[in-house]
Structures are given as structure tokens and as C-alpha cells.
Amino acid sequence: MSESSLTPVQIAPLRPASPSDPLPPTMMRLSSLSVVLLTAVSSVLGQNTTFLTGLAQVLQDSGCAQLATIATTQLNASTLGQTLLGQVSSGQPFVFFAPNNQAFSIAPSNVTSDSGRLTDIVAYHMVPGNFSSVSTTYPNVTLGRTLLNDPSLVQLEGGKSQAIAWAIRADGKTHVLNQNNDSIVVNTTTFGNVTINVIDHVLNIPASFENTIPQDNMSLATVQTSLSAVSIPFLNASTNQASNVSLFQVLNTGLHGFTFFAPNNTAVQHAMTALQGLSSNATAIQALFQNHLINGSTVYSSELVGQTFTSAAGETLSFSFNATGQYVTSGNTTARIVQPDVLLTNGVIHVIDNVLVNTQSDASAASSAASSASSAATQSTSQTAPIGASQTASLTGSSSSGAGSPTGSNNAASIALRVPGAGTLVGMGFALVGVLLGGLMTLA
Structure with missing residues (x-):
């Protein structure tokens, strides 16, 4: 997290839960020390001494003594870390995903040894806003904006901070979704205006x-090879130079904000005949790619239900929800979202179970949507509520539909393609469908 990139955000105190096992004597001593240090820090920074001292004690009582110690020693060694501590005592509502002692014991060593990295990691565990009235059972998902906005780690549109997703799974426990390790909330408590969700793993920042x-070899095994097989002309705004780059490069680093509906490997196998029939038609393949992408806008699953968006091809993507899950429709094809909200540094992936075989395009609609997305991205927002809360409330198991504002896209005209043969198409896995952004893309 760069010193200049963290804008003070409203953070509130955490709320831990009581641990079942007593802490070792050494950890008890460390926790007592952290209370003393926290008190000293607060007097320097003008923080709420009583609040921070109480918070450190609650963390200790909740099995998070190492987190309390880290916060009062390593975090306090940097300006950004001090800012986080000040925000925690601001009195604003927060959700704090607090790794317990076991979580830190199995975390990579560089999590705690690198102070800059540690500050970013702690920021990703802090979510401003009141989520007390929100409880979602998968495939419904709760999403919030964290305090992580280090531009070296987050490249979403409009300088937005990174999101985090969680939901109750079939085991009745709350899981933080799409993590390398299955991160589960093992206890919940409150302290002041902070809800503390004690978790059993340190969370991974979206990569x-x-x-x-x-990380998802079961569904998305061949994506890198597949996306590398297709190239488009791409304009680098910083150099004003255009060159052909692979679609993989564009999605990896070229876009600041996108939503990618990624057919899994099984979906592509089922669509084999249709895909082979398009292998010699570059225009149709271009439209097919574009109709799996919303360019310029990162749209999470909680914002999709009952809405319509414009794809990068200028076609309508409509969304519905019923007892069997959430669905996306393009043209005459519908797919179920089987894995929502795979969070990325610069966008989001929703894995789907069917290829959206729509080869239609509308350059005018694509251009209009691109303009709208660009305008929306310039609007400064500081989100302190669940993302898509109003839409999430309607995920009740019955089908829903409706129109929303069109979002991200780009002009689909004048694209240069290097089209792979039919054999390559069949082996592409989900990647076959997700890429063409249309027109001459500009690196944001």
C-alpha cells in the first residue's frame, strides 16, 4: 500500500469471539504488552485510548492475540498502519475479519515479516459499513468494499477499493469465498460499532x-494457453502506441474494470459442434467473445439479479434468479452461474455452465455503453454498505427480471483477429468465449 494511496476511510472497532482454548503464557504476555503499546500509540495519534485498549482485550479474549500484537507494533511503525488504527477507533461501523492465532501460525512467513505487505493484508480484512441486517446463503453472496486500495494491488475502475465476498454454505457456516484456503468464520462478536468475524485463515488479496x-484447474484449466492464441490491436494510452497483444494480456493487465462470464471446460465441450461451425468466421467469433464480457465495469453477483447490462458486443445480457441459482441470458442462450465472484486485481469472473452462443453485435450500443462506463468510473464513491444490497434483498428463490442501466462495453468495430483452427477451439476450455473487447482498446 503506497503512503499516498490510502484515503482515510471510516473504520470501526472489531468485535471478537471467545476462544475455546486458553492462550499459551507467552502469547498472554504479548497480548498484555499490545494493550500497553496500543494505549501509547493512541495518545500520539489522537485515537480513542479507551476504545483501542478495549479492542485489544477483546481480540485477546477471542483467540486473536497475535493480531492485536501485530496491530500495535508492526502496523504502528508506518503512517498507513497508524491510519488504519485511527480509523478503527473512529466510531463508524465496520466488519473486521480477524485471523485467529492458528491462522497466523499457518500463514506464509512473509505475511508478518514484510510491514508494507502486512498493512495491505490487514486493510483487506477491514470492511466499512453496517452489515448486521445482511445474511446470505450461497449462491446468494454478500459483498463489501474493504480498505485495500493500494494501486499496486488494486486496479479497478474509478480507483475503487478491493471487494470481499462471503456467504453461508451448506454446512451452516459463513465462508469467505474464492480463497486459496477455505476461510471460515469460527466465531463472531462485537465491540463498539465493529463486528469481529474471527476466521481460521489469513485472507488472500485478490490476484x-x-x-x-x-487455482481453479477443475473448471478453467486451459485459459492461459487459449487466450494467448487470440490477439487484438491495443492502444497504450501512456505511449500512444498501438500493437497487437494477446487477449490474455488484455484481461491480465490491460483493463481497469471488467466482468467476464467464463464458460467452464464442460460447457465448451457441450458446445463443440457450434464452436467448430464458427471456426472460419472471424466476425462471428469476435461477437461470441464480446458477448461474454462487460468491459469497463466490475459487476458483482449481488448487482446482477434482475438487471440488464450491455456486453462488449453491444448485445443485452439479462439476469434472473430462481430456486436453482442465478442465470445469465444472451440472445437465445442461457447459462447458470456456477461459481460467482472470482475476484481479481482488476475485475471479476463469474464461471458459467454454458457457452453463450450469440454471434450478434451492435456497434452503436457498444459505443454508448462504453461511454457510460467511462463516465461512471470517474465518479468518486466511498461505499460503506453491502454492494448491490437492494438487488441482494430480492434473491428469494423466485425468478426475477427487470431492466437496469447499461454498463461497460466498448466499440466492437474494426478488430483484427488471429483465429485459431477448429482443433484449438475445442481444446480451449472456458477461454474460448471470454475475450474480444472490440475496437482499439485503450490501457487505462
């Missing part, structure tokens, strides 16, 4: 497209 895809 790049390139580093995320290998």
Missing part, C-alpha cells in the same frame, strides 16, 4: 488474472 486461473 491477477494470470495468478488466479491456475
Whole structure:
């Protein structure tokens, strides 16, 4: 997190839960020390001494003594860390995903040894806003904006901070979704205006497209090779130079904000005949790619239900929800979202179970949507409520539909394609469908 990138955000105190096992004597001593240090820090920063001292005690009582110690020693060594501590005592509502002692014991060593990285990690565990009235059971998902907005780790549209997703799974427990390790809330408590969700793993900050895809080999095994097989002309705004780059590069680092509906490997196998029939038609393949992408806008699952958006091809993507899950429709094809909200550094993936075989396009609608997305991205927002809360409330198991404002897209005209042969198409896995952004893309 760069010193200049963290804008003070409203954070509130955490709320821990009581642990079942007593802390070792050494950890008890560390926790007592953290209370003393926290008190000293607060007097320097003008923080609420009583509040921070109480928070440190609650963390200790909840099995998070190491987190309390880290906060009062390592975090306090940097300006940004001090800012986080000040925000925690501001009195504003927060949700704090607090890794317990066991979580830190199994975390990579560089989590705690690198103070800059540690500050970013703690920021990703802090979510401003009141979520007390929100409880979602998967495939419904709760999403919130964290305090993480380090531009080296987050490249969403409009400088937005990174999101976090969680839901109650079939085991009745709350899970933080799409993590390398299954992160479960093992206890919940409150302290002041902070809700403390004690978790059993340190959370992973969402990574790049390139580093995320290998984590889902079951569904997305061939994406890197597949997306690398298709190139488009791409305009680098910083150099004003255009060059051909692979679609993989564009999704990995070229876009600041996108939503990608990624057919899994099974979906592509089922669509094999249709895909082979398009292998010699570059225009149709271009439209097919574009109709799996919302360019310029990161749209999470809680914002999709009952809405319509414009794809990068200028076609309508409509969304519905019923007792069997959430669905996306393009043209005459509908797919179920089987894995929502795979969060990325610069966008989001929703894995779907069917290829959206829509080869239609509307350049005018695409251009209009691109303009709207660009305008929306310039609007400064500080979100302190569940993302898509009004839409999430309607996920009740019955089908819902409706129109929403069109969002991200780009002009689909004048694109250069290097089209792979039919054999390559069949082996592409989900990647076959997700890429063409249309027109000459500009690196934001």
C-alpha cells in the first residue's frame, strides 16, 4: 500500500469471539504488552485510548492475540498502519475479519515479516459499513468494499477499493469465498460499532488474472494457453502506441474494470459442434467473445439479479434468479452461474455452465455503453454498505427480471483477429468465449 494511496476511510472497532482454548503464557504476555503499546500509540495519534485498549482485550479474549500484537507494533511503525488504527477507533461501523492465532501460525512467513505487505493484508480484512441486517446463503453472496486500495494491488475502475465476498454454505457456516484456503468464520462478536468475524485463515488479496486461473484447474484449466492464441490491436494510452497483444494480456493487465462470464471446460465441450461451425468466421467469433464480457465495469453477483447490462458486443445480457441459482441470458442462450465472484486485481469472473452462443453485435450500443462506463468510473464513491444490497434483498428463490442501466462495453468495430483452427477451439476450455473487447482498446 503506497503512503499516498490510502484515503482515510471510516473504520470501526472489531468485535471478537471467545476462544475455546486458553492462550499459551507467552502469547498472554504479548497480548498484555499490545494493550500497553496500543494505549501509547493512541495518545500520539489522537485515537480513542479507551476504545483501542478495549479492542485489544477483546481480540485477546477471542483467540486473536497475535493480531492485536501485530496491530500495535508492526502496523504502528508506518503512517498507513497508524491510519488504519485511527480509523478503527473512529466510531463508524465496520466488519473486521480477524485471523485467529492458528491462522497466523499457518500463514506464509512473509505475511508478518514484510510491514508494507502486512498493512495491505490487514486493510483487506477491514470492511466499512453496517452489515448486521445482511445474511446470505450461497449462491446468494454478500459483498463489501474493504480498505485495500493500494494501486499496486488494486486496479479497478474509478480507483475503487478491493471487494470481499462471503456467504453461508451448506454446512451452516459463513465462508469467505474464492480463497486459496477455505476461510471460515469460527466465531463472531462485537465491540463498539465493529463486528469481529474471527476466521481460521489469513485472507488472500485478490490476484491477477494470470495468478488466479491456475487455482481453479477443475473448471478453467486451459485459459492461459487459449487466450494467448487470440490477439487484438491495443492502444497504450501512456505511449500512444498501438500493437497487437494477446487477449490474455488484455484481461491480465490491460483493463481497469471488467466482468467476464467464463464458460467452464464442460460447457465448451457441450458446445463443440457450434464452436467448430464458427471456426472460419472471424466476425462471428469476435461477437461470441464480446458477448461474454462487460468491459469497463466490475459487476458483482449481488448487482446482477434482475438487471440488464450491455456486453462488449453491444448485445443485452439479462439476469434472473430462481430456486436453482442465478442465470445469465444472451440472445437465445442461457447459462447458470456456477461459481460467482472470482475476484481479481482488476475485475471479476463469474464461471458459467454454458457457452453463450450469440454471434450478434451492435456497434452503436457498444459505443454508448462504453461511454457510460467511462463516465461512471470517474465518479468518486466511498461505499460503506453491502454492494448491490437492494438487488441482494430480492434473491428469494423466485425468478426475477427487470431492466437496469447499461454498463461497460466498448466499440466492437474494426478488430483484427488471429483465429485459431477448429482443433484449438475445442481444446480451449472456458477461454474460448471470454475475450474480444472490440475496437482499439485503450490501457487505462
